[in-house]
Amino acid sequence: MRKAFIVFSITxxxxxxxxxxxxxxxxxxxxxxxxxxxxxLHDMYQSKxxxxxxxxxxxxxxxxxxxxxxxxxxxFIETDTEGxxxxxxxxxxxxxxxxxxxxxxxxxxxxxxxxxxxxxxxxSIKAIPFAEVDANPRVKIGSSQCEQPYMxxxxxxxxxxxxxxxxxxxxxxxxxxxxxGFYHNTGEGGLSPYHLRGGDVVWNIGTGYFSCRDEQxxxxxxxxxxxxxxxTVKMIEIKFSQGxxxxxxxxxxxxxxxxxxxxxxxxxxxxxxxSPPRHSAFTTPLELMEFIKVLRKGSGGKPIGMKIxxxxxxxxxxxxxxxxxxxxxxxxxxxxxxxxxxxxxPQEYSDHVGMPLREALAFVYDSLNGFxxxxxxxxxxxxxxxxxxxxxxxxxxxxxxxxxARGMMFALGCIQALECHKNTCPTGxxxxxxxxxxxxxxxxxxxxxxxxxxxxxKSAMELMASAGIKHPDEVDRTVVSARISSTKIETYYExxxxxxxxxxxxxxxxxxxxLYFWKKAAAEHF
Numbered sequence: 001m002r003k004a005f006i007v008f009s010i011t012x013x014x015x016x017x018x019x020x021x022x023x024x025x026x027x028x029x030x031x032x033x034x035x036x037x038x039x040x041l042h043d044m045y046q047s048k049x050x051x052x053x054x055x056x057x058x059x060x061x062x063x064x065x066x067x068x069x070x071x072x073x074x075x076f077i078e079t080d081t082e083g084x085x086x087x088x089x090x091x092x093x094x095x096x097x098x099x100x101x102x103x104x105x106x107x108x109x110x111x112x113x114x115x116x117x118x119x120x121x122x123x124s125i126k127a128i129p130f131a132e133v134d135a136n137p138r139v140k141i142g143s144s145q146c147e148q149p150y151m152x153x154x155x156x157x158x159x160x161x162x163x164x165x166x167x168x169x170x171x172x173x174x175x176x177x178x179x180x181g182f183y184h185n186t187g188e189g190g191l192s193p194y195h196l197r198g199g200d201v202v203w204n205i206g207t208g209y210f211s212c213r214d215e216q217x218x219x220x221x222x223x224x225x226x227x228x229x230x231x232t233v234k235m236i237e238i239k240f241s242q243g244x245x246x247x248x249x250x251x252x253x254x255x256x257x258x259x260x261x262x263x264x265x266x267x268x269x270x271x272x273x274x275s276p277p278r279h280s281a282f283t284t285p286l287e288l289m290e291f292i293k294v295l296r297k298g299s300g301g302k303p304i305g306m307k308i309x310x311x312x313x314x315x316x317x318x319x320x321x322x323x324x325x326x327x328x329x330x331x332x333x334x335x336x337x338x339x340x341x342x343x344x345x346p347q348e349y350s351d352h353v354g355m356p357l358r359e360a361l362a363f364v365y366d367s368l369n370g371f372x373x374x375x376x377x378x379x380x381x382x383x384x385x386x387x388x389x390x391x392x393x394x395x396x397x398x399x400x401x402x403x404x405a406r407g408m409m410f411a412l413g414c415i416q417a418l419e420c421h422k423n424t425c426p427t428g429x430x431x432x433x434x435x436x437x438x439x440x441x442x443x444x445x446x447x448x449x450x451x452x453x454x455x456x457x458k459s460a461m462e463l464m465a466s467a468g469i470k471h472p473d474e475v476d477r478t479v480v481s482a483r484i485s486s487t488k489i490e491t492y493y494e495x496x497x498x499x500x501x502x503x504x505x506x507x508x509x510x511x512x513x514x515l516y517f518w519k520k521a522a523a524e525h526f
Contacts, residue, residue, distance in 0.1 A: 009037045081110055085339070085384070086406065086416060094386055094410035097455035098448035119482045121392060122491070124468030133465045135458055136181070137472055139400050141235065143329040143376040147301025150200075150234045153182035154472055155391060155457050157449075158382045158403035159204045159242070159307065161189025163261045163273070164420070169412055169429045170194040172442040174201075176411075176449025185403065188239050188275060190265045191227045201232050204307065206239040208275035210265040219281040221298060223266070228299035235303040235332070236295050240279075241354070242309055242336050251275075255423045256432045285322030285523050292328055303331035305380070309338055310355040310363060317504075317514075317521035320371045324505070325523045329376040333368075334403065335360050337383025357383035358397055362496040365398025370504030370514070386410070388459025395475040396492050411452035412445045 012033050020027050040056035043049075052059040081087050089110065096103040111118060142149025157177055162170045164187060177184040177199030184199045186192075188206030195201050205212060205224075212224035228236060254272045262269040282288045295304045310316060323329050337357025355363070361381055368374035381399035385391060386407035394402050406414070413427045425431040428440035464472070467479055477493035484490050503509040510518045 009040065012037075083416070086386070086410075090386060091410055091416060094407055094452055098411040098452040100451050100455070103455070114483065114486060116483050116485055119389075119393065119480055121389065121463050121467055122479055122481055123466045126468045128465040128468055128470060130462055130465045133461050133470055135461055136454075137461070139378060139472065141303050141305075141332050141378045141401070143303075143331045145296070145329060145376075146303050146331050147296075148299075148303070149331075150183075150303055152378075152401050153180075153453070153457065154401060154460065155385075155453055156182045156202075156380075156401065156403050157184040157408050158405035159185040159187040159202075159237075159239070160405050160409075161187030161204075162192040162194055162264065163189045163256055163432070165409075165430055166425075166428055166432060166437040166440065167192075167194045168437050168440040168442050169409075169445075171197060172412055172440065172445035173408060173449055174199040175442060175446035176408075176453070179446060180450035180453045182453055183234060185237065189261075191230075191233070192264045196230065196232055198232060200234045201230075202235045202237050202305075203228065203233050204237045204239050206275050207277065207279050208265070208267075208273070209281070210267070213266050217267075217276075217280075221294065224295070225298045228295070228302065233299070233302070235305060236299055237332075237334060238279075238291070238295070238304070238306045240306055240308040241311070242307065253421065253423065258432055261432075284525055285318045286326065288319065289322050289326045289328040292330065305330050305332035305334060307334040307336060307382075309336045310360040311353075313363065313517040314520035315526045316364065317367060317517055318523060318526055320367050320373065320504070321521055322523035323373055324371050329373060331376075332378040332380055332401075333364060334380040334382055335364050335399070337381075339383050357381060358393070358496075361394060361397040361399055366496075366499045367504065367514075369501050370499050370510075372502040372505060374501075386456070388456055388461075388463050391456070391460040392463050392475060393480055393492075395472050396477055396480040397496060400472070407452065407456075408449055411449045413440065413448075 020029075036057060039060075043052040043056040043059060046053060049059070049063075051062050078088065081089055083091070093103055095101075113120075137154055138151040139154065140149050141152050157173050160170075160173070165173075170192065171194045174184050174195055174197045178197065182200070183202050184195065185202040186195050186204050188204050188208065188210060190211035191201070191203055203211075208217065209219045211227055212220050214220045214223075227233065251272060251274055254270060257269045257271075257273055259269065265273065267273055282291045292304050296302070306319075308316070335357065336354075337360055338354025339356055361379065364379060365374065368377055368379075378400040379398055380401045380403055381394035382403040382405070384406070385394060385402045385404045391402045409429055410416075412429050414425075414429045415427055417426055419425050420430040423431050423433055425436060428436045428438070431437060460472075464470070464475065469475055469479070477496060477498065478491050481489050481491050482495065484495075499511050499514070500509070503511060504514060504518060507515075507518070
């Protein structure tokens with residue numbers, strides 16, 4: 001091919017010279033062919049890419065086609081049910097609800113109802129008229145030790161930092177939360193001015209202690225108090241891990257770090273901002289209980305929670321043992337499934353680290369119930385929750401409230417371009433490029449966020465009414481069924497059998513499936 005390119009170049013330049021000799025107007029061809037020849041020569045003598053070196057000029061087509069592969073698949077090849085991580089049916093539903101367009105579908109389901117994994121609601125002959133159901137139910141978050149409990153909506157904005165998302169995206173989300181009456185989780189990137197536009201806020205504090213750290217990166221009580229006592233900050237969430245990269249810590253590429261972001265996070269710039277994989281404010285479950293007391297005092301008694309993607313089961317049981325031993329309780333626990341993630345993460349972490357949401361919810365609920373402390377603590381579910389049915393599935397297994405990150409991004413206009421980590425998001429959602437950010441108008445997108453949340457909660461409540469249920473508290477593991485094989489179905493009650501209340505308080509009553517992890521767990525260490 002290298003010889004062929006040389007012959008091609010000589011031939012094309014010769015023909016151009018002849019044509020110019022006949023008529024000088026053909027000289028424009030030089031502006032076409034000379035750059036191509038120079039590109040080909042460059043390809044021949046560069047040493048980094050074998051394909052281009054062996055196939056000058058022509059080899060560039062390979063890289064061009066590879067670069068547009070995701071777009072080609074999304075728009076021309078994928079069916080409505082094939083796209084990943086969210087298929088076209090799911091994305092379209094969010095777009096329709098956020099724009100308040102018709103979200104009904106004709107001619108029946110496109111899903112294969114006989115394929116293992118298919119799930120459905122067990123409706124009731126005693127279905128309740130929707131008019132008799134609270135269309136916007138509230139869930140009280142706050143243990144007996146909480147002085148300022150919060151009445152949360154059923155569906156809220158999950159943790160997404162300013163930095164990972166643009167300021168316009170954050171403003172639209174917060175304005176939407178204010179309009180719709182639900183909360184907006186800040187993500188671990190700190191409390192920015194764009195989170196403080198009037199919407200209820202859950203301040204997520206990660207291992208980097210952004211917005212509440214000293215110069216050495218340690219937790220600063222004084223900085224915490226300044227922000228935790230703000231009126232719009234309703235709850236505090238200690239982030240242990242997230243679904244995208246559990247055990248890894250957060251990453252904000254330096255391309256996204258502006259002077260403003262550095263100031264908000266109380267860090268320097270010109271480097272990737274990497275959160276440590278573990279906390280420095282505590283090292284044992286018992287020390288964690290003391291940290292809860294510090295945050296509760298500094299916030300004026302607001303709900304204190306934790307966000308965790310379940311990994312080693314014994315570590316979570318250690319936290320439960322510490323809560324029982326000290327009689328100090330979290331007010332809520334956010335369970336993030338291993339399938340979660342909105343930003344940059346190594347592929348191995350996204351694909352193979354962290355317990356998926358359903359199993360994690362069942363484990364956390366059963367653990368809290370087994371230690372007889374579930375009545376003190378609400379469970380918040382996060383991980384690919386975008387429809388009313390997704391909410392019901394989570395409530396059925398043990399959640400009290402649900403969060404959504406990517407669903408809210410779709411409501412903002414995200415097209416799943418999969419460029420969140422490149423600072424090139426074409427919709428202005430996950431980028432700090434001013435030219436791209438200005439395309440997202442907060443005043444327009446906030447309305448869509450509020451609509452999507454409202455319509456999704458409405459859908460969940462309609463499903464509950466069809467199952468004869470008036471309030472989310474009544475949803476249990478018998479409400480949802482799943483196909484296990486082509487000939488077998490089970491309710492979640494059968495798939496995830498509940499353990500008895502209080503059975504984890506004494507070794508003699510610990511169920512066999514918990515015993516190994518229960519023995520390994522201790523309040524004195526993780």
